[in-house]
Amino acid sequence: xxxxxxxxxxxxxxxxxxxxxxxxxxxxxxxxxxxxxxxxxxxxxxxxxxxxxxxxxxxxxxxxxxxxxxxxxxxxxxxxxxxxxxxxxxxxxxxxxxxxxxxxxxxxxxxxxxxxxxxxxxxxxxxxxxxxxxxxxxxxxxxxxxxxxxxxxxxxxxxxxxxxxxxxxxxxxxxxxxxxxxxxxxxxxxxxxxxxxxxxxxxxxxxxxxxxxxxxxxxxxxxxxxxxxxxxxxxxxxxxxxxxxxxxxxx
Amino acid sequence: xxxxxxxxxxxxxxxxxxxxxxxxxxxxxxxxxxxxxxxxxxxxxxxxxxxxxxxxxxxxxxxxxxxxxxxxxxxxxxxxxxxxxxxxxxxxxxxxxxxxxxxxxxxxxxxxxxxxxxxxxxxxxxxxxxxxxxxxxxxxxxxxxxxxxxxxxxxxxxxxxxxxxxxxxxxxxxxxxxxxxxxxxxxxxxxxxxxxxxxxxxxxxxxxxxxxxxxxxxxxxxxxxxxxxxxxxxxxxxxxxxxxxxxxxxxxxxxxxxxxxxxxxxxxxxxxxxxxxxxxxxxxxxxxxxxxxxxxxxxxxxxxxxxxxxxxxxx
Numbered sequence: 396x397x398x399x400x401x402x403x404x405x406x407x408x409x410x411x412x413x414x415x416x417x418x419x420x421x422x423x424x425x426x427x428x429x430x431x432x433x434x435x436x437x438x439x440x441x442x443x444x445x446x447x448x449x450x451x452x453x454x455x456x457x458x459x460x461x462x463x464x465x466x467x468x469x470x471x472x473x474x475x476x477x478x479x480x481x482x483x484x485x486x487x488x489x490x491x492x493x494x495x496x497x498x499x500x501x502x503x504x505x506x507x508x509x510x511x512x513x514x515x516x517x518x519x520x521x522x523x524x525x526x527x528x529x530x531x532x533x534x535x536x537x538x539x540x541x542x543x544x545x546x547x548x549x550x551x552x553x554x555x556x557x558x559x560x561x562x563x564x565x566x567x568x569x570x571x572x573x574x575x576x577x578x579x580x581x582x583x584x585x586x587x588x589x590x591x592x593x594x595x596x597x598x599x600x601x602x603x604x605x606x607x608x609x610x611x612x613x614x615x616x617x618x619x620x621x622x623x624x625x626x627x628x629x630x631x632x633x634x635x636x637x638x639x640x641x642x643x644x645x646x
Numbered sequence: 647x648x649x650x651x652x653x654x655x656x657x658x659x660x661x662x663x664x665x666x667x668x669x670x671x672x673x674x675x676x677x678x679x680x681x682x683x684x685x686x687x688x689x690x691x692x693x694x695x696x697x698x699x700x701x702x703x704x705x706x707x708x709x710x711x712x713x714x715x716x717x718x719x720x721x722x723x724x725x726x727x728x729x730x731x732x733x734x735x736x737x738x739x740x741x742x743x744x745x746x747x748x749x750x751x752x753x754x755x756x757x758x759x760x761x762x763x764x765x766x767x768x769x770x771x772x773x774x775x776x777x778x779x780x781x782x783x784x785x786x787x788x789x790x791x792x793x794x795x796x797x798x799x800x801x802x803x804x805x806x807x808x809x810x811x812x813x814x815x816x817x818x819x820x821x822x823x824x825x826x827x828x829x830x831x832x833x834x835x836x837x838x839x840x841x842x843x844x845x846x847x848x849x850x851x852x853x854x855x856x857x858x859x860x861x862x863x864x865x866x867x868x869x870x871x872x873x874x875x876x877x878x879x880x881x882x883x884x885x886x887x888x889x890x891x892x893x894x895x896x897x898x899x900x901x902x903x904x905x906x907x908x909x910x911x912x913x914x915x916x917x918x919x920x921x922x923x924x925x926x927x928x929x930x931x932x933x934x935x936x937x938x939x940x941x942x943x944x945x946x947x948x949x950x951x952x953x954x955x956x957x958x959x960x961x
Contacts, residue, residue, distance in 0.1 A: 468859025496859035500843030
């Protein structure tokens with residue numbers, strides 16, 4: 396996936412400003428940066444949910460605008476931060492929607508298998524008949540991600556998927572995403588607020604600040620004191636333990 | 647189980663509807679009717695009952711579709727300006743083409759109601775946050791603005807009485823040769839069923855639906871088209887049935903959820919049963935006279951509506 400000189404204006408404010416990027420296939424890429432850096436906007440433009448004002452985004456050699464909606468949905472899945480679904484659906488019905496691009500609502504044998512797999516992958520099999528409006532935030536988040544999993548796309552874009560998840564589920568979620576990359580060859584692009592999760596799981600990191608691309612490099616090159624201090628305008632300690640880097644920024 | 651109960655209720659109500667009325671026809675002598683009874687049975691009772699079944703189903707399914715298209719539980723053709731726009735269309739017909747047939751009337755009403763509902767959808771898209779209460783309020787205001795335009799011109803052209811008869815749903819006038827247009831709704835219901843999965847997806851909101859590969863705008867327009875045709879036909883043949891399109895889908899959703907593929911026929915059946923029930927009341931309450939069924943629907947419907955609102959508020 397290639398992003399070329401993409402910009403987005405909200406009124407006179409430049410939310411995304413001339414971003415040039417190439418997303419590496421088959422990697423887990425984390426998007427980090429302070430609030431209002433334009434991470435979510437960039438993610439939405441990559442998935443065509445919002446229009447870009449300037450620039451081009453190429454997916455498999457074709458501009459995302461020229462993709463047919465349904466073909467795009469088989470290639471790329473996105474989950475945004477807030478999903479105001481106020482329908483009374485069971486978890487299984489929700490996850491089944493992930494198969495819509497493939498089967499147009501007529502659930503086949505293969506679809507059912509994918510749905511079952513998605514449910515068990517995210518520990519939802521036992522509660523699959525519960526209504527989504529009765530779930531806790533964490534359960535609901537997992538149900539949405541299970542839906543994206545069932546969609547079975549090459550690219551998976553997630554906007555802060557760890558929101559509402561406790562530590563245990565957050566770690567599980569990251570492990571599953573890493574699994575998708577390593578064993579299923581997916582390309583996962585994920586907006587993260589906790590840089591420690593990015594440090595532990597991401598292959599590459601895209602850092603954004605004030606709508607501009609700050610740095611795009613391998614994780615080791617980004618998780619450095621001199622980079623992070625300038626990115627977040629604060630004093631961050633980076634230490635190493637068992638071969639992984641950690642950032643301390645609480646005081 | 648619930649479906650079976652609903653089906654049996656509908657069947658009982660249908661049979662009662664055929665055999666309840668001023669002229670007594672007993673279910674016992676169905677095979678031995680005199681010519682007068684036979685005339686009444688075939689020229690009014692049966693057409694009336696059939697149109698009740700279709701109208702009840704159509705009104706509630708239209709509401710259901712509108713609720714998914716706007717992601718709001720309290721929107722229906724009566725609270726989204728659809729019905730008022732259709733009335734504006736009928737007013738235009740009355741002024742310019744007073745001798746138009748029912749089909750032409752419906753056609754013009756359809757064009758107006760489609761444009762009216764489209765305008766409504768555009769209006770609520772402008773709302774920064776789709777508040778559950780704001781949307782139907784805006785719909786009501788929008789409908790009332792169009793309604794007052796209709797009243798103004800109806801007054802100018804001395805069509806007030808004529809116009810207000812379009813306001814009230816009434817099945818007393820339904821008889822052979824004159825109600826058949828409502829059959830148009832039957833294929834529309836079938837189409838709605840075919841696209842029920844897509845409508846449910848639209849109900850999940852634009853971003854979610856688009857990322858699952860649905861052409862959101864197209865399905866929204868398509869759904870509005872179905873609702874506009876069905877509502878126009880309903881208005882021309884029967885009249886307005888307030889609250890039906892909100893109360894029935896909400897009640898069904900309470901017990902069966904919101905996956906439209908599962909709930910569409912239940913919603914349709916429940917709508918028919920409810921309307922037949924109201925119609926029987928409207929026929930027996932001041933026998934040998936009748937009150938318009940929209941009055942009964944309005945009273946019972948509004949009570950259920952308030953209960954639903956309060957129940958929703960508890961959550």
